[in-house]
Amino acid sequence: MAASNSVRVAAAQMTSFDDIDANFSTCSRLVKEAVSAGAKMLCFPENFSYVGGLSGDSLLIAEPLDGPIMQKYCSLAREYGIWLSLGGFPEKGHDDAHLRNTHVVIDDAGNIRSTYSLMWMFLEEQYTKKAALQNQVILVPAAFTRVTGQAHWEILLRARAIETQCYIVASSQAGKHNEIRESYGETLIIDPWGTVVGRLPDRLSTGITIADIDFSLIDSVRAKMPIAKHRKPFDFWRPASE
Template sequence: MTRIAVLQMTSGIDPEANCATIADAARAAAGEGAAMMFTPEMSLLLDRDRKRAAAHIVSQDRSPFVPRLAALAQETGVTIALGSMAVRHEAGEKSANRSMLFAPGACAPVTYDKIHMFDVDLASGESWRESNAYAAGQAVVSVEDTPIGRLGLAVCYDIRFPALFEALGNRRCDAIAVPAAFTRPTGAAHWHVMLRARAIEAQAFVIAAAQVGRHEDGRETYGHSLVVDPWGEVLLDMGGEAPGLGFCDIDLGRITEVRAQVPALANRREIAKS
């Protein structure tokens, strides 16, 4: 068994305060024997006021938080899967919604830029145009050697696009991180069923750290950070009311059991495009 920690947050508009929350959680995770900690999408800054947020968004190599999180992983011995943070994109004027994986002793984080942009108009009246400010990522990313095996990276809205998870399943990922800041309406309708479906399809653990509650910028997020096993069983659900740190023990042997019982990955066939 490998113990992981899942940090459910109500991130605000002050990156320093959010970073302090992550640091306290990492130290608590280490104290409880966790080998990895997962945080939500936009852990360090959640602010829909783009003019106000812009003052805090810099390139990855200029961010003060990247070396601090690397040092935190080294200090605690906990691999930190930062759900994402906003950084200025290396090409062009837009930003990137970037996941970062900090391993103790690593010289630089492994990164993944969110591929699918959340451009929607909801029946509740909420309207979001992520592509106005963020450049879409282009690459599927998995990390070979983590405490829970090969880890695939995705972010929030990516969950609605099975092709990405098919690609991660074809890489035989043992686990897939899906950090999120889901809205309440879409979360109530789709969050649990989609995460369970993605775990079943990829025959992998899915670990989804989420934002929760009412935030300083006025938005409300769904919460319910989940850990789902390869059979689709929910091992951890942190609810939709409050932030906090949850723990789950991962049995990697479960992956072999599920893939032997229903060898869907081995039986997968290429479907000709019309």
Template structure:
């Protein structure tokens, strides 16, 4: 399976964001990708007051990427978007997966939300505007079980172990990691999740500045089950491609059977 991680700089212009994502998907398809992954919140990154009206999984956002998957004949993981939530105050942060025919194959709502309170320094509660998902999701992509996650989920290894136990051989991480944490934690965490679960990890990140005064780290990458970074994006918008070797995955799991040897 050939995979592509697409690195994007989404901002306040939703139409421009979707158009840019569409161009990246075209490049991914031209490179022969079977599956392309886009970053978190590719529909909008900007001040909360300007966020687009949330919509369902059958709305304009879904329609755009369903059409792209169908026209390009490629599986598409449409990063994440602001889905209509359980109440008027909160949305879901939701990933959609479309098959080559443009059919919706899986929906995943981000489970872990970033709430932090440091007196005199920072007060941020993602849970005030975003509702947590409750279901882990593994989707079959032409015989390859793919486990879904989003950004902050990366810091919770129990989620990925649950996905691996459910059969996942590939783990995907659409993200918008900030620069100050990304430079120290991004690659370390991705490689850890790959090693401990003996899975490929595909991480597609936002890159560059967006309001209000934030900068995303980028460095989208593909990590193999040994923890080796087999492909990494440069610090710019673009598409990075790698081939997943399922025989290598099987050999690693056989020769170092830590996943099979677990007792908890």
């Protein structure tokens, strides 16, 4: 059981397909596992609800957030009393030719509490801005390709944890979705010192990893290395002549 100054979270790893019902069944099973392990929040990877076989397939199944797909996940969160991080969902855009890749956070009563249109994770400036606001946990739902994942995934995540002094909860798609698409996997939870504190036994299996977010550790790391206080505006580095 998590200590009073901590909260238990779970990160899911899965292989989504072009079958909305099958993916929901997998997510339901992982929710049950997370609840049994005492997690208060379960974080799913990008494309948790659907991965199409052809370019443009996601447009065909895109729905508004009050549509039947997302409402099933709201009901799932309410039934099991757990917060869900769902990123990213193919949210219907302003017409049939557009959609948003939307990260949705649902509370344990089944209410949508937050949405965010996903950005490319290499935008490191976005992470430092979040840290400046004194966030404690950063969620990274992903579907990295096998090649880029092998080269960059873990090292980028650990660097982000160290420089932001936040926990990183990085949920990833894993394995072959179809004949043309494959994801790297390797779902991780990383503490603010850059230590991996949650990892599945292998990078391709479907399952969850559990870790306790220790708020006292966050405070300790930030007290010993007060990065936020030392951060300067971007124009600090301009030559004096400008």
